[in-house]
Amino acid sequence: MANQPGDQGTLLGHPKGLFVLFSTELWERFNYYGMRALLTLYMTKQLGFADDGAALTYGAANGLLYATPLIGGMIADRLLGYRLAITIGGILMAIGEFVLTFMGFKILPENTTVFYAGMGMIIAGNGFFKPNISTMVGTLYKQGDPRRDGAFTIFYMGINIGAMSPLICGWIGEKYGYHLGFGLAGIGMLLGLLSFMAFRRHLGDRGLPPQRAGDGNTNRSVIPATVAVLIGVVLFIPLAAYLVSMPKFVAQWAAPITGEVFITYILWEAFRSTSAERHGIFVIVILSLFSVLFWAFFEQAGTSMTLFTDRHVNKTILGIEVATSQFQAVNPIFIVLLAPFFAMLWTSLGRKARNPSSALKFSLALFQMGLGFAVMWFAAKQAASGVQVTAMFLILAYFLHTTGELCLSPVGLSMVTKMAPVRLAALLMGMWFLSNAFAHILGGVLAAQSADWGFEKLYSVIAISGIVAGVVLLAVYPIIKKWENERLASHQQS
Numbered sequence: 001m002a003n004q005p006g007d008q009g010t011l012l013g014h015p016k017g018l019f020v021l022f023s024t025e026l027w028e029r030f031n032y033y034g035m036r037a038l039l040t041l042y043m044t045k046q047l048g049f050a051d052d053g054a055a056l057t058y059g060a061a062n063g064l065l066y067a068t069p070l071i072g073g074m075i076a077d078r079l080l081g082y083r084l085a086i087t088i089g090g091i092l093m094a095i096g097e098f099v100l101t102f103m104g105f106k107i108l109p110e111n112t113t114v115f116y117a118g119m120g121m122i123i124a125g126n127g128f129f130k131p132n133i134s135t136m137v138g139t140l141y142k143q144g145d146p147r148r149d150g151a152f153t154i155f156y157m158g159i160n161i162g163a164m165s166p167l168i169c170g171w172i173g174e175k176y177g178y179h180l181g182f183g184l185a186g187i188g189m190l191l192g193l194l195s196f197m198a199f200r201r202h203l204g205d206r207g208l209p210p211q212r213a214g215d216g217n218t219n220r221s222v223i224p225a226t227v228a229v230l231i232g233v234v235l236f237i238p239l240a241a242y243l244v245s246m247p248k249f250v251a252q253w254a255a256p257i258t259g260e261v262f263i264t265y266i267l268w269e270a271f272r273s274t275s276a277e278r279h280g281i282f283v284i285v286i287l288s289l290f291s292v293l294f295w296a297f298f299e300q301a302g303t304s305m306t307l308f309t310d311r312h313v314n315k316t317i318l319g320i321e322v323a324t325s326q327f328q329a330v331n332p333i334f335i336v337l338l339a340p341f342f343a344m345l346w347t348s349l350g351r352k353a354r355n356p357s358s359a360l361k362f363s364l365a366l367f368q369m370g371l372g373f374a375v376m377w378f379a380a381k382q383a384a385s386g387v388q389v390t391a392m393f394l395i396l397a398y399f400l401h402t403t404g405e406l407c408l409s410p411v412g413l414s415m416v417t418k419m420a421p422v423r424l425a426a427l428l429m430g431m432w433f434l435s436n437a438f439a440h441i442l443g444g445v446l447a448a449q450s451a452d453w454g455f456e457k458l459y460s461v462i463a464i465s466g467i468v469a470g471v472v473l474l475a476v477y478p479i480i481k482k483w484e485n486e487r488l489a490s491h492q493q494s
Contacts, residue, residue, distance in 0.1 A: 059444015
């Protein structure tokens with residue numbers, strides 16, 4: 001089959017540009033998860049944070065990481081184009097990692113002020129990078145191209161291969177110094193950027209800056225926009241650093257007010273929509289709220305579960321001593337192993353017209369999350385008696401969290417695209433991503449309770465809450481399914 005205009009050849013039946021983006025995202029996720037695996041340990045062991053302070057800071061930092069893509073996506077759409085945004089984002093993230101690295105080498109002072117500055121750079125960079133590389137994958141395919149779903153599956157595998165970086169960055173960081181682990185993560189980001197730049201010819205004309213009316217010279221017209229954006233970045237980094245340093249303010253004021261304003265506006269839009277559109281919006285809002293709970297529990301991996309592992313788990317497996325941070329690679333390993341099975345399961349059920357609806361899959365996800373923390377509850381109860389618990393408890397919990405993730409994460413994006421009115425599609429997709437930001441902040445608040453409650457009570461609360469949330473969602477499932485069917489029927493009529 002002849003290539004479409006702008007295509008630069010195929011590999012394994014897909015445009016070569018897909019594998020450029022696959023490689024770039026793999027190394028960026030190597031960078032992010034390598035840093036994430038060490039963050040709580042670095043704060044508590046090197047910078048002197050108390051457990052609750054580290055948990056709240058972790059939640060605020062990761063919440064901002066997931067909030068800034070809303071802004072970065074709009075800037076790329078209207079001013080920079082995806083390629084330039086990705087490049088700026090990657091450079092900022094690499095610099096942020098090297099700030100953390102240079103602290104360890106005493107090139108920069110090792111204090112919280114410099115630490116917050118480094119995190120501010122990483123947050124700003126992620127805002128440019130994260131939304132735009134995923135969007136570029138979609139630009140490689142025309143609407144209706146049957147290869148599109150397979151492309152995103154390949155891309156998703158790249159994400160999870162990169163997410164195994166705690167196996168390397170975590171081990172290096174804990175054995176030889178946290179700054180070396182951060183440095184290795186930063187080198188990963190540079191490799192992603194080099195791959196992106198070296199093979200950009202395979203992207204054709206995708207992701208170039210939007211051309212302004214009356215100005216045929218796209219390169220010339222984007223220069224002032226780039227300068228303005230860079231000035232904005234310079235001003236934003238200190239703000240992001242300040243917010244990371246004020247995690248209680250973020251949790252108690254910034255996040256709740258932002259969330260309330262966002263949902264109020266969306267509900268206002270819902271009540272001025274048609275009945276089918278309104279019910280589709282209701283489905284998105286309700287399932288987004290339940291997803292906040294799921295991800296808040298899931299993100300204990302980087303906070304309370306990391307501290308529990310460090311202090312109470314026998315980390316010797318088959319005679320090999322595993323570093324605390326390396327356990328954060330268990331989830332992506334399970335994703336890579338189990339994702340093909342789940343994809344085949346949903347496809348098989350779909351052929352038989354028995355594929356569960358989005359709400360039912362979300363309910364299953366919450367049940368599995370609750371069961372995973374029931375395992376952690378039992379492990380924490382044993383640890384309270386003074387024994388080091390077997391790592392198998394931790395691995396079983398991660399397994400249940402992963403099967404829950406596979407019931408929820410791939411389903412959510414598809415659900416939003418099916419339920420959202422066209423005029424609100426970008427806004428509602430933004431809300432879906434923003435729910436991840438709120439989840440990280442809530443997850444930090446929950447993890448901070450371990451300082452007062454202890455791990456046993458914390459995990460009992462999460463286990464019970466997850467199962468109860470699953471029951472509640474199951475109870476309202478018939479109504480949500482009715483709304484889903486109404487919205488899908490409206491698509492067929494239009």
